[in-house]
Amino acid sequence: MIKNNVEAIIEGNRVIYKRYFDVSIDLLFEAWSSQEHLSEWWGPDGFTITTKRLDFSNGGIWEFIMHGPDGHNYKSKIQFIEINKPNYIYYQHLGDDEGTKEIHFQSKIIFEESGEGTNLTMEQIFPNKEELERVNKKYGAIEGGKQHLGNLAKYLEKRK
Template sequence: MDDREIVIERVIDAPRELVFEAFTEVRHLSHWWGPEGFTTTTRAFEFRAGGVWDFVMHGPDGTDYPEWITWTEITPPERIELLHGEFRDDPNAFASVLTFAAHGAGTHIVMRTVFPTRELRDEAVEKYHAIEGGRQTLGNLAAYVTEIVRRGAEG
């Protein structure tokens, strides 16, 4: 693994189109985005290449974290590329590529994040617990879309 990179993956028991869709609309994202205990307030959202998601993550301890995502490439339902920083043109923004592959009736999602420097990657891991937070975020996504599938099967 590149010393500037974090890779997190998970198999989710839901169709690829639904897992991909969970990234495309605020009504979905607000239910699952972020590590356990975090909530999200969206200030602006436009899911398209060149569009932005301007939001604040609220930590369980009351700390607010301003966030800014610019979608750089979107290939439904296979791939999303983005830049993620604290504000527009953040020089420390990191690039993420999310891939969604059919895995039986489910989805194999891979989140590959590359930081501008090894030091920024190490800071994200050590100070912000980026690996565990990423795993929790995908866990929240899995729980959210699995519940949608379950409710759909019931009614």
């Protein structure tokens, strides 16, 4: 696990991000599960979000809009498949009827205690390798994933 840096591994149709966070597993899990926290860090550099609704439960839906630094809005919908506090969150990105309807993937967020901190693994699974390549080319998804976890780290540093 890379401390204070993001490791990204591409394996076929999957991208696996790994990062160590110098915070408790409970705080790290909480940062992924409450609207208060998510609104402070979610997304790549320069993005902000507006949550329309958040039901953080198995089968629950999170609808939100990502506001890009270029002024473009990306409507998004996530369905939580399985949540096991504080060990993991599995969800699927469903896109939205208007904004990001063509982007579908599943994510597994795994939290593991490590000394005084927590190792996080974020695995994104696309329908196939070509879809991963398309989304990465069009949206810069892999770099965006790294920035996503970097923004989480910056936010958590302020919360310590």
